[in-house]
Amino acid sequence: MRTAHSAETVRAAERALMAELPEGALMQRAAAGLAAACADLLGRVYGSRIVLLVGSGDNGGDALYAGARLARRGAGATAVLLAPERTHEGGLAALRGAGGQVTTPADAGPALARADLVLDGIVGIGGKGGLRPEAAELAAAVRESDAVVVAVDLPSGIEADTGEVLGEAVRADATVTFGTYKPGLLIDPARSYAGAVRLVDIGLDLPAVPELEALQYADVAALLPEPGAESDKYRRGVVGIAAGSATYPGAAVLAVAGALRGGAGAVRYSGPAGDEVLARFPETLVHAGPPSAAGRVQAWVVGPGIGEDAARVADVLAQDVPVLVDADGLRLADPQVLRSRTAPTVLTPHAGEAAALLGVPREEVESARLASVRRLAAEFSATVLLKGSTTLVAPADGGPVRANPTGTSWLATAGSGDVLSGLSGALLAAGLSGVDAASVGAYLHGLAGRRAASGAPASAQDVAAAIPEVWRDVRGEAPA
Structure with missing residues (x-):
C-alpha cells in the first residue's frame, strides 16, 4: 500500500532525523536518490544538458547537490537562481566546484531551449498559495521546452497536503519524492502535474497511520471475497438493488450487472424495471413491490436512475443493513435519516452531487477534493466515495482517506457509475466494510475501464x- 503523510508530519520526522545525523547528511541522501533517478531518465549522463530551477529552500539545495553529482559525471549543468541571496550556499558551492554554471530567470531562455532535463527545485512542501510571478513565468517557460522535467519532492506550485493547484505550476514528467508520498501527489488536480512518481527512502521515522493511502494489487487481492467449501449463495451475501424507473430502466440493468460480478451470492432487484433486468440477467431475483418486502439481503444499493421515487429511497434507508446511496438517491434521501442511520452507509457522489450535499459551488469541490470528501464523511457519518479522475474514499470514522490509482478518463461515460454502485454494493453484501467495499470497487472498476x-x-x-x-488478474498476480 502506498501511504502519504502531511507536510508537517514530514517536517517533524526530518527534524528528528537531522538531530541524529551529521550536518547536511539528510540532504545528501536526498540528492543521491534524485541524481540516480535523473541519470536513469537521461540514459546517458555524459554530454547531457541539465537546467536546475533553484529556489531558496531545501528543495533548491537538493537540486544543486544532485546537479553537482551529475556534472561530475560529465553533464553540463546550469542553475537558474530565483533568490540568489538566499540560495543554499553548500549546494551552490558544490555545483560550481563540479563545473556548473549559474544564470538568472531573465536569461534562462537559451539554457531551457537546449536542455535535455529540467530539475524543478523552486519550492517544496512548504510552498503555499501558488507561485510568485517570476517563478510562475519560469514554470510556463518550462512547458515550452522539449526537456524531460523532473520535480524535486513535488512539482512547484501544487499544494502538498490538499492536491490543489492555485495558478501556474510546473508540470513534471516525473517526480522524485523523499521519505513518503505527499497527499497532493495522489490527488487531482495536482496528481496530473506530477507524472511518474518515484519514492526515495531517506530513513524517516513516520507515524504508522498516514493521512492518505492508495491500495495496490496485493492489498486488493487480500480483500476480495472468496467462497469457502461450505459457502452457498446466502452465505456469500445477497445484495439488493433498488434502481431504475420507467424513464431510466437501463440504470437498473447496469447496477445489476455490476452487482452480479461483485462477489455476492445472489442479487435481488426491486423496482419497475424487472422485465428489462430479467431479459438481460435471468438469474436475478426480481420483486415488483417495495424493497422491504423483497426478501433478506445483506446490503442494499439505492438510487441509480430511480427518478423521483423518494418512497423507495426512504424504504431502503429504513432497513438495518449496510446501504450504498448513489445518483438520484443522494438527491432524494432525507439528510437527517442519513445522519441517524446506525448500519453502515456509503455515499457515492460526483463533484456536482457532493456540492449539492455540502451547499457549496461545484468548483469548490473540484478544487479541494480532499477537504470536501472528509467534510462529507464527517457531516453524514458515512463512508464517502467521491468520484473523479482520482476517486477518493473517506471513512466514516475519520481515518486515512484512500485515493484510487486505477481510474481512466474512458470511464466518463453514461452508466459507468451505475456499474460501480452495483459492484461496490455486492462487496458490501459479501462482508467488506464500507471503506473496503468502496475502495476495492473503485479499484476494480478502474481496471475494468482500462481493460x-x-x-x-x-x-x-x-x-x-x-x-x-x-478480478482474476488481481487474484492471480499481485505485484508489489
Missing part, C-alpha cells in the same frame, strides 16, 4: 463485462 477501453471508447456494459477478467 474495456484499451485506448478506444467503451460503454458501461463493456466495463461490467471486464470485471471478472480484472
Whole structure:
C-alpha cells in the first residue's frame, strides 16, 4: 500500500532525523536518490544538458547537490537562481566546484531551449498559495521546452497536503519524492502535474497511520471475497438493488450487472424495471413491490436512475443493513435519516452531487477534493466515495482517506457509475466494510475501464463485462 503523510508530519520526522545525523547528511541522501533517478531518465549522463530551477529552500539545495553529482559525471549543468541571496550556499558551492554554471530567470531562455532535463527545485512542501510571478513565468517557460522535467519532492506550485493547484505550476514528467508520498501527489488536480512518481527512502521515522493511502494489487487481492467449501449463495451475501424507473430502466440493468460480478451470492432487484433486468440477467431475483418486502439481503444499493421515487429511497434507508446511496438517491434521501442511520452507509457522489450535499459551488469541490470528501464523511457519518479522475474514499470514522490509482478518463461515460454502485454494493453484501467495499470497487472498476477501453471508447456494459477478467488478474498476480 502506498501511504502519504502531511507536510508537517514530514517536517517533524526530518527534524528528528537531522538531530541524529551529521550536518547536511539528510540532504545528501536526498540528492543521491534524485541524481540516480535523473541519470536513469537521461540514459546517458555524459554530454547531457541539465537546467536546475533553484529556489531558496531545501528543495533548491537538493537540486544543486544532485546537479553537482551529475556534472561530475560529465553533464553540463546550469542553475537558474530565483533568490540568489538566499540560495543554499553548500549546494551552490558544490555545483560550481563540479563545473556548473549559474544564470538568472531573465536569461534562462537559451539554457531551457537546449536542455535535455529540467530539475524543478523552486519550492517544496512548504510552498503555499501558488507561485510568485517570476517563478510562475519560469514554470510556463518550462512547458515550452522539449526537456524531460523532473520535480524535486513535488512539482512547484501544487499544494502538498490538499492536491490543489492555485495558478501556474510546473508540470513534471516525473517526480522524485523523499521519505513518503505527499497527499497532493495522489490527488487531482495536482496528481496530473506530477507524472511518474518515484519514492526515495531517506530513513524517516513516520507515524504508522498516514493521512492518505492508495491500495495496490496485493492489498486488493487480500480483500476480495472468496467462497469457502461450505459457502452457498446466502452465505456469500445477497445484495439488493433498488434502481431504475420507467424513464431510466437501463440504470437498473447496469447496477445489476455490476452487482452480479461483485462477489455476492445472489442479487435481488426491486423496482419497475424487472422485465428489462430479467431479459438481460435471468438469474436475478426480481420483486415488483417495495424493497422491504423483497426478501433478506445483506446490503442494499439505492438510487441509480430511480427518478423521483423518494418512497423507495426512504424504504431502503429504513432497513438495518449496510446501504450504498448513489445518483438520484443522494438527491432524494432525507439528510437527517442519513445522519441517524446506525448500519453502515456509503455515499457515492460526483463533484456536482457532493456540492449539492455540502451547499457549496461545484468548483469548490473540484478544487479541494480532499477537504470536501472528509467534510462529507464527517457531516453524514458515512463512508464517502467521491468520484473523479482520482476517486477518493473517506471513512466514516475519520481515518486515512484512500485515493484510487486505477481510474481512466474512458470511464466518463453514461452508466459507468451505475456499474460501480452495483459492484461496490455486492462487496458490501459479501462482508467488506464500507471503506473496503468502496475502495476495492473503485479499484476494480478502474481496471475494468482500462481493460474495456484499451485506448478506444467503451460503454458501461463493456466495463461490467471486464470485471471478472480484472478480478482474476488481481487474484492471480499481485505485484508489489
